[in-house]
Amino acid sequence: MEPYNSDLVIFAExxxxxxxxxxxxxxxxxxxxxxxxxxxxxGCEAVTWVVNNSELKKTSEKNNNGSTIGESDSSLTECDAIGLFQKLMDAGLLRNVQTMEGFQNDRSLYRFSSDDHDQEGDTFVRSVAFGYRLYKNACDSTSGLFQKVCAFGQLVSSESLKASDIVSWLVTNGLCKSREAAVEQCASMCSHKVIKSVDPEVSEFGDDKSFFVFLVDYTRKPIQVAQFLSGSTPSGPQCSSITRNKHIHLRQTSDQLMDLSLHNSALLSGRNSRHKGLSTSSDDSGIENGSISPPSYKSLLKSDGSMTKEALLHPSAPFVKKDLKIFPDPVGYGFVIRGSGPCYVKIVDPDSPAGKAGLMAKQYIVNINSQLVTNLPHPEIEDLILNGPKLLKITIMQHIKCERRKASEPTISPPVTPTTPGKTRSSPPLPSAQPWMKKRDSDSYRGMHATVMSRS
Incomplete structure (x- = not known):
């Protein structure tokens, strides 16, 4: 993120x-x-509050001549309030905790990104937001956080904070669960240039008696509501198309090349010798085209032939992507997942909602509720399913052989038995899942998660 994005975070805070x-x-x-x-x-309460709040107005701006620029002072309308929160969502400062939809004027629930303590959110947003809260609290004379620091008889800063006091404040206010987590958060604040050490010899943040000062000016004039709604203030997600396309191109290039460290030096030297006669060209990513070819699907597999996330997402991987929607019954979803980056479906109850939706064993899981999970272990994926919406949207990768085998299986219709007039034919009872469960090893079901366990 760019430095000017700190203004957006302060505005949201x-x-x-x-x-x-x-x-x-x-x-x-x-x-x-x-x-x-x-x-x-x-959502509906927030919109009503914005409309009725006299402090939130479309404040007009004036130039050097005193003439008015933009709109005059007026209260915000309902459309303005919805647009205000939607822009916060577009900037990554707000999210819907129930669905992936945009901001709605209804009973949907929303949370600021700085309050997502259990989520792996943007470290820049949390660093600037926590710094703002720390500064506001330190400005209170009763807190005793600000201290004067002198060096060689001269005053260095009158608004310095001791490292141990910052750690204690983060833990006491519930922003971090432990002092170790607070030290990591403070280190992130240092890396994002929110705070810095008074002593130039101190390079890392520690839970000690070192003193730090703020680099972000939390006293400067904040962004006006009219300026934020008009979009005149630049933000990270709303950067220029040239910069955005360049970042996308770099990311795609790195995904295509995957991890070149998997190849040994002999292989790389052999490829370089074969391509000496080829003309090389470079693009804006700084990578020469024609010098190194992308790795193949088989080269990305592990030495024992097991799957990796790079091989699973390779363009020539023999897999078919499928999107499934599963709504649980009172027992659960009816499947078990195992593995770690990528995870796979181990067992599926054929009579469960997952089995009826088309989920099968040996399928790799790519997305859970539109979130990429190829690098997560199975306990974290189970937590996503448990804490997510009831309707599970899952994207899986199925091997092409399994897909062809399923399509080539003949459908066998049951024999038709003649019926006499006046008598109804009773269909044979469906097979129970109990014999299917008994054939499995009981050790596979120990420690299963409650929401994805197979039904007995």
Missing amino acids: KLREKMQDYKPALIRQRRPMFRAYPDVFM
Whole structure:
């Protein structure tokens, strides 16, 4: 992220602070459908609050001559409020905790990204947001966080904070679960240039008596609502198309080349010798075309032939991608997953919702509710299923051989038995899943997750 994005984070934090201070607080724990969502607010309540809030107005700007630029002071409308929160979602500062949809003026629940303590969110957003909260608290004279630091008899800074005090503040306010996690968060704040050490010889943050000062100016004039709604303030996701396309091209190039460290030096030297006669050209990614060819699918497999996430996503991989939707019954979804980066389906109950939806064993899991999970272990994927919406949207990769075998299997219709007039033919009972379960090794079912366990 660019440095000017700190203004957007501060703008979102100030809006969050006003919503938190409103009575009753808009941001609080809510429990719809017997599940608790901490630090969330309801869309319809937030829209009503913005419309009725006299502090949030389309404040006009004036140039050097005193003439008005833009709109005059006026209250925000319902469309303005919806656009305000939607822009925050587009900038990655707000998200819907229930679905992947945009902002709606209904009872949907939303949470600021800085409050996503259990999610692997943007470290820049959290660093600037936590720095803003720390600065606001340190400005209170009763907190005693700010201290004067002198060097060689001269005042260096009157707004310095001791490292151990910052760690204690993060843990006490519930922003970090432990002091170790707080030290990691402070190290992230240092890397994003939110704070820096007073002593130039201190290169890393530690839970000690070192002093740090703020690099981000939290006292500068904030972004106005009209400026944010008009889109005149640049943001990370709304960067120029040239820069965005360049980043996309670089990311695609790295995905195509995969991990070249898998190839030994002899293979690379052999390829370079074969391509000495070829003309080389370079693109904006800085990688010469024609010097190194992308690795093949088989070369990306492990030495024992097992699957890797790079091989699974290779263009020539013998897999077919499928999107399935599974709605659980009172027992659960009816399948078990195992593995780690990528995970696969180990067992599926054919009479379960997963089996009826087309999920089969030996299928690799790519996405869970539109989130890429090829690099996650199976316990984290189970947590995503448990904490996600009830309707499970899963994307799997099925081997082409299994797909062809399934298509070539003949359909055998049951024999037709003649019926006499006045008598109804009773269909034979469906086979129970119990014999199918007994054939499996009981050790495979120990420690299964409650939401994905097979039904007995």
